[in-house]
């Protein structure tokens with residue numbers, strides 16, 4: 001994928017030559033290389049080689065069985081105004097214990113990156129017509145978080 | 161009042177800087193209209209018919225004198241010299257320039273205020289009743305928990321793009337003056353048999369296109385679990401609420417589709433995972449926040465003030481004002497005063513000029529402890545006035561056009577900005593309010609009629625809460641012209657009810673006559689001092705319909 005930002009060892013960076021390919025419904029047979037497949041396609045041939053592309057209607061709880069083998073999970077934001085991906089990310093990280101790479105894909109924009117990061121995403125495929133270098137500036141967000149989040153599980157009143 | 165510490169302050173200032181940058185990027189064309197829209201909405205900025213409108217939060221309706229003066233300065237420097245108080249304890253400035261909004265927000269931040277999440281599909285301003293902390297019938301001051309909720313819901317990253325807006329209200333008095341049944345989440349705070357604070361949780365209430373009263377989802381929730389329980393509700397809603405149709409996206413539709421039992425089970429299941437986690441509130445945090453709301457130092461007052469008694473006996477206008485606009489206080493010798501923003505045609509309901517705001521700020525310091533409240537009826541309250549000061553305060557209020565003795569009466573009209581400002585409106589509301597106020601300008605008559613609420617919304621979004629007015633007026637569009645539908649029997653408070661439509665809608669010109677006939681019918685049927693809404697409940701809509709839709713409207717007056 002192009003335009004990818006990733007957080008590695010706590011450092012956000014632009015990724016050169018990301019090898020993942022996001023694969024939609026149509027393309028068959030599968031091209032070679034590491035693919036990110038829609039849930040039902042991935043389930044048709046589960047493998048530790050291909051990543052999973054989770055849509056907002058897909059049930060995160062159903063992934064429990066496969067978390068041990070999955071190399072990457074991408075959560076789709078069909079529109080940046082559709083906030084279901086935030087709850088999916090929260091559940092994957094805190095309830096299901098997903099430790100691998102969690103990538104935001106779709107309508108991923110600078111002004112939402114810090115919220116995504118708070119909810120546990122650690123890589124971001126910024127929408128292709130936007131500059132990833134510019135989007136990087138949105139990752140930091142604000143210094144104060146009142147509530148809690150995936151990366152800061154204690155609400156501010158326990159840190160104040 | 162709650163006082164910001166360095167965290168609260170850092171957040172509002174950083175937010176201003178962030179929005180300043182977003183406005184710049186939008187102006188430079190780096191952000192599209194579509195991308196900018198939710199960003200500006202979450203900073204309170206709407207695009208109205210003629211200009212941008214900025215909605216500023218007044219959390220749970222509590223405001224300090226310094227903050228009120230800042231609002232006045234904003235009205236003066238960035239608007240046309242006035243502001244409009246809304247039914248959700250916000251203030252709106254109708255004529256602001258986009259380029260100046262960051263400066264306005266900066267000015268607000270300097271006095272611990274903001275416009276964060278006053279719009280958009282996120283958790284909105286947390287509201288409570290205007291007499292919190294002073295009402296004689298209060299159980300617990302709800303404001304510490306309201307402030308805790310405000311903080312928790314502010315920029316909570318998981319819940320900024322919900323299916324639709326989300327409103328939470330909390331109340332803790334024998335009378336529900338916060339309309340908690342009308343909210344996405346309504347919280348009722350009380351003490352159990354062992355004096356522990358508990359919450360009754362209502363969910364899925366709301367007005368708008370599908371008006372529904374909230375249903376109880378939880379009884380006896382220990383207060384420590386407030387945040388985790390609300391989080392559970394929001395997560396279930398965020399995941400499962402409808403997003404395909406904005407008119408079906410509120411949580412009430414989800415609750416209705418699943419049924420309250422099934423919805424409650426989902427929430428309970430989610431809650432089990434998080435309830436004993438770090439979101440559990442601590443006594444220390446409650447105390448830290450509650451300190452800000454500690455009662456001021458009331459001075460012991462003589463039980464009966466001689467001057468006050470004399471004025472009451474001698475000055476009929478004053479006595480009338482006291483009977484409507486003065487509320488009992490929990491401390492002897494004090495009272496809460498309601499300043500009416502509904503003087504009649506002179507000013508639209510909820511509007512205050514900069515000069516009036518400055519005066520109210522002065523009075524709050526001179527006659528009280530520098531605190532002001534905003535009621536969801538769009539009036540202002542000075543919560544702590546010594547009874548001995550009521551007379552001089554009344555005189556000053558009258559001079560400033562804020563002393564109308566009509567609280568709870570027919571002319572205390574609640575009205576949204578409507579077609580004069582709002583881009584969504586079907587019809588105007590302000591001229592309708594003014595026409596009714598002109599028709600009923602006899603205060604004696606109004607006092608005889610007694611409690612009667614009248615609410616006007618310019619469209620089905622129901623910002624004027626017309627469903628819960630004893631008389632409700634809703635602007636509707638008929639082939640491009642403005643018409644008005646009338647409902648009767650709505651009520652707020654513990655006996656909340658939604659009004660029923662009486663029949664085909666009316667033109668603007670007909671409305672004063674229609675209201676007059678409704679009132680006349682009430683007079684004909686009421687027994688003794690029966691309030692309007694009780695008469696409607698007892699006799700039903702028929703007699704009203706008969707009179708209002710009669711071919712030749714008979715002329716009748718109320719014989720009293």
Ligand code: SF4
Pocket residue numbers: 576577578579582583584585586617618619620621622623624
């Ligand atoms: S009720 Fe309609 S017209 Fe009135 S303020 Fe709300 S959206 Fe605008």
